[in-house]
Amino acid sequence: MSRRRSLEVVMQAELVTVSELVQLSGMRYSTLKYYTETGILPFIQIDMGLVRRYPRLHALERLEEIRSMKDNGMTIQQIVDHYLSESAE
Template sequence: MSRQRPLEKILISEYVTVGELVRLTKMRYSTLKYYTEEGMLPFEQAEENLTRRYRREETLKRLERIKALKSAGLSVPEIKEKLKESAVG
């Protein structure tokens, strides 16, 4: 039995899981996990539940920015710096 939430519910949810981000963005799980581990995708994690939760709208916008910067030829360290700059400014 599938435990996936219907796409309609995901699209109106404030928070999504990494698996749901895969469905929304068509990006690979390993890519999203890497971005998370590199500190490029902020998340919240309840102590009693190890599931990482991402703010859907904020995370989708951030992923679009990462894709654009990557397409412009920036390296991961350069992208991280740009993301940090835009968070401050």
């Protein structure tokens, strides 16, 4: 098991874990896992390990977009449909 990185290190990292993304975004772990499973929060899986890494800047931007969409009345299913249709283009 690896040591936890300090918040200062995490804030400068190119790739972060879901736990680190929880710290940075303030969102719940279960919410981020759900977004990952629905495909609206992309990740990188390095090697054959189970640890998923998220591009920090892209993930934080995406989470802010999702928050904004929800604040504007979109449902999670509408948001999922939006991103899935966007990736199909």
